[in-house]
Amino acid sequence: MNAVPYACVCVATIGGWLALYRLPFGDPARRRRVGLWLADRTGLRPDAAFALFGTVLYLLLGVVALALLMTFAGLPVQRLVGRPSADALLALLLAVCGTSSLNILCVSLLYRANPRVDVPGEITRVQWISSILALPRHLHWVVPAVAALVEELVFRGAVLLGIGATGGGFLFAATFSTVLFAVGQVVLVSTWVQAYVLGMSSLVLGTTGSLLTAATGSVLPALVLHMSFAGFYTNLSATSRARASSAPRRLSL
Template sequence: MSAPGYAGLCAVVVAGWLALYRVPFNDPARRRRTALRLAGRTGQSPDVAYAVFGTVLYLALGALALTALLAATPLSLDQLVGRPTPATALALLLAVLGTSSANILCVSLLYRANPRVDVPGEIARVQWIASILALPRHYRWIIPAAAALFEELLFRGAVLLGLGALGSGFGVALAVSTCLFAAGQVALVSTPVQAYVLGTSSVTLGVVGGLLTAATGGILPALALHMSFAGFYTHLSASAGARATTPRRLSL
């Protein structure tokens, strides 16, 4: 397969993954009915039952998307992961500092434009984060980390490295993987503030994670970076309190 054809396939697969995950449950009444049915079968509260269901669905669809893309490239799963070296830790530290600074700058610009905006409250109302907050506290790192793993395998692994293996230039591969990643994150939000915060964060993570992947030959540093920020946003949302999360808890 040619690099342009593979880029098109990546866009179709990512769009299908997100559509199958979100579209069937966009209707609040359908989500509520599903949550109640799951609660009746599992004995868990509707919030927890639906959050577990949504997580399993997202990861299962992500695994199918990853399998479909890897089948179209000469890469194996081991080649995506790579092997860390002593220099990897230094590269990761610099990446964390750079990504944090860029995200702080973007949020500062938002506050300058609208000093009354409630960023933690807005993030707490993001559908997938609201669902995670319905789970017991010890799952609030595990679930974001699992989602980050599949997203890094797909976007920095199958898309970025896959395009490179098929002859695409690095700049094109980085642009495609970052745009698909950011679009996927923005597709799961519902307000302009959410779109701005997660969109700018995703672009930063996509670019820095792509550079890390190219520099180290695998996704492990980008995965560590992504996991840290996914956990940060989840715990930032938890700090916003029940006032922000309770009205939308059954959203996914």
């Protein structure tokens, strides 16, 4: 299989993953019923029980998508998690700083356009983030990190490296995997502010993650980048009440 048909397989597989996760539980009444049913059997609060169920479902479907794509691309597991060199740590630290600063730059642009927009509030209202915040506090870091792990293995592993393994160029592979990742995030939100913030952060994360993966020859640094990014910003959105419009005074002249 060459790169373009494999890219089509990626779209179909990831589309199936997100559809199976999202569509059956799009109806709030059904979500409530499932939550009550799960709460009866687990002793958890209905919202926490449903959040846990949704997370497990998302991860399981992601693992199935990953296995399918790796089979199609003929990618061995070692190719995904090859050990990077010690220099990769410097590149990872730079990527962490760069991803954060670019992400904040995108949010700053939004505040410039509309200073009254409530970004932390909007982000905590994203369905999957509010689900995570319904879980016990110690899981607020764990769940985004585990979700990031699966997403990174799929998008930077199976999709990016898979396109490379099927003969695709880096520019095509990086652009395709990044856009697919961003679209996958945007379809899970419900307002334009959420779509802008999550879409832009996905584009930034996808770009730096792709470059980091190609530079180090392993998905592991990009995986650490994504896990820390997702955990940090999920929690920051929840705890932050300060507005990003609190710009420091001019320093650099």
